[in-house]
Amino acid sequence: MLMDLLPLILSIVAIAIAIISIVTIRYIYRYLYNLLEELDISTIISRKKSKRVKRYIAIKILCPEETDIVTYIKSLSRDINELLGPIGRIRCGVTLISFRADKRRAILRVVGYSECVKHVLLILSIQHLLKNQCIAIPIKTSGLLTRIRKFVGYK
Structure with missing residues (x-):
């Protein structure tokens, strides 16, 4: 049983x-x-791993007459990296690609995750408040260098 x-x-x-x-x-x-x-x-x-993207930002520089624009543009990427902080510098790479003093325009390359471009655009918008210098106005963002050069008027 x-x-x-x-x-x-x-x-x-x-x-x-x-x-x-x-x-x-x-x-x-x-x-x-x-x-x-x-x-x-x-x-x-x-969160899914997003791939690192490369974006180009065209900026227009507005400075007072007594400010040297060449010195400012050389220190711009350093100032952006400083405002990004240590983690932002690791995640986002910001490089000045080219600058035209006659048109007062420059091109920045941002290599990193998709939110890096947003951080850099925000820093560009507020950095003149912190440094009391020139104003860098982002005018166009693109993924292609040729398109951004065409927009800025390089060629």
């Missing part, structure tokens, strides 16, 4: 273990998800 009930008892125990493990796994998953939300790490983990 006991031998006939043994498979039934084993089946019931296996189903109970499976149900308990599913409930436990869901509890652990919910606990870990809440912990990651609390630490704001879940957005980093769950």
